[in-house]
Amino acid sequence: MDARIRVRLFASLADAAGAREIVLEVPPSTPVGAVWALLPEAVHRGDPPPQGVRWALNHHWSLPGAPMQDGDEVAVITPVSGG
């Protein structure tokens, strides 16, 4: 059975997607970084993730190779600019 993944988007990626949250269904153990190619075409544009993009899995920093499981939350973190 596929794993249901909640993907969080922010800032210009969310604006490009027209959504701040997307639900994907992927095979279990699919790596976090594979989410990029599954985002709307307006986000990935057929290219790999831009330099500076980082990943979070369940609210913690993650490497793109980390495997996802059912119920996980993945976030695409572009360079931050708080303060």
Add this chain to the structure above:
Amino acid sequence: MNALLLTREPLDVACVLAQVASPSHGATAVFTGSTREDGGGSHAIVALSYEGYREMACGILQALADDVAARFGGVLAVHHRLGEVPVGEAALVVAVGAPHRAEAFAACRYAVERIKDEVPIWKQDVRADGTREWHDGMAAIGFGA
């Protein structure tokens, strides 16, 4: 009130300072980051709009508070605005209480730099002509154009 706070309400510096007050602290350092004017005419910035990944940001700020305690013996308080912040209002207040001024100054600067590098919060320019632009490194490759 939580010493590590993301809020849509105006920030209160006195409140942040009170959260690091202690009889064992001989020094308190505070940093305030405010929305500033930039540009002129229709292109002038009238506000910054902040978006945050609250669930992750709170965990990172807690880890930072633990780090400040371990490195400097200091107590950290951070209040960050979300939503629209008009020019002249504070978007970030960071305070550190510590036994001595050297640790307080160093810890406050350390915390501000870590916040700006790591906490998942993004700002967006809001201009007088109604245009907006995110500061997330994506404009350079065509996002938001």
